[in-house]
Amino acid sequence: MTASRPVALSKSIEPAGPSAASGMHRSQLTGCHWNNVKSVLRDVRLRPTRQRTALAWILFGMGDRHITAEMLYEEATKAKVPVSLATVYNTLHQFTDVGLLRQVAVDGSKTYFDTNVSPHHHFFVEGENELLDIADTDMVVGKTPVAPEGYEIARIDVVVRLRRKPR
């Protein structure tokens, strides 16, 4: 369930996250619940603080997501999680450093973070700033180039730019 139609992901998500840092309901988790969030954080050596835990919950609590710092900040705020934008940025980078997130480079000025860290590519809807996963079975890179002397390939990113069909 990676590829889908271009819907505003951010809007389709009701911030049913944790109310503050204690409300431990579990609506539509992807297999991990509240306590797991904390243990995951401990596993990567990040202290499970109130905001970190809450942000992790929002990020990983419901399927794959593509999110910007600003979006995450708004969601956290709506979910009544007190957190500052600076902390959101810090947290996103910390999560990226430990491999929980992946930074996606599209062309906009904004940086997107993808909760799906397994190899896959993206659709990008121009104008709408909408990112969508492409199922890896739908996109196959046939021939890959040889890395220049002294370098090795770290990753291959494919962005399929979409445009709204005329008429």
Add this chain to the structure above:
Amino acid sequence: MTASRPVALSKSIEPAGPSAASGMHRSQLTGCHWNNVKSVLRDVRLRPTRQRTALAWILFGMGDRHITAEMLYEEATKAKVPVSLATVYNTLHQFTDVGLLRQVAVDGSKTYFDTNVSPHHHFFVEGENELLDIADTDMVVGKTPVAPEGYEIARIDVVVRLRRKPR
């Protein structure tokens, strides 16, 4: 002759461009010389002003290039072409709009412009902020995904991220 080894392109280029807007020497042009620059500009309905012509000369006067606004501004300045950074940005976007340039999305915060507008992909050297062309014969996208309902594929961009090989 698109793919090559990671060399600092910007450094390997001696700003042998036009001294002011009159010096019409032609060192290593790619087929078009000073007068052609002007007619190309006219073709795309852009008035061949001093700075526009000079910037076009720098951009297209010597093979394929990957350049940022800042880089172009510095080159122009070094080449004694009086131009402001704002004008460089404007010009780059105007050129992109008429199809003379292509904007390349890598991950950095900076925007790169590619003078090679034909379909091809890129190597991106992390850390060095170095962009390199990949010959289209070296990179083949096997299977392309179907665009979601109501959308069509505008372009497919592939970025092969390189990392300096350890040891």
Add this chain to the structure above:
DNA sequence: TTACGTGCAAATAATTTGCAGTCCC
């Protein structure tokens, strides 16, 4: 307690914009 986290505000960085003055056709 005590180092690690967090919030806030100020600092950067890249890019855009408003507007008065300049230059091509």
Add this chain to the structure above:
DNA sequence: GGGACTGCAAATTATTTGCACGTAA
């Protein structure tokens, strides 16, 4: 001459940083 083009400075947008205070272990 007149509208397109430029330059400069100020405004925006996205992100980072410095530092006093808060909090998990």
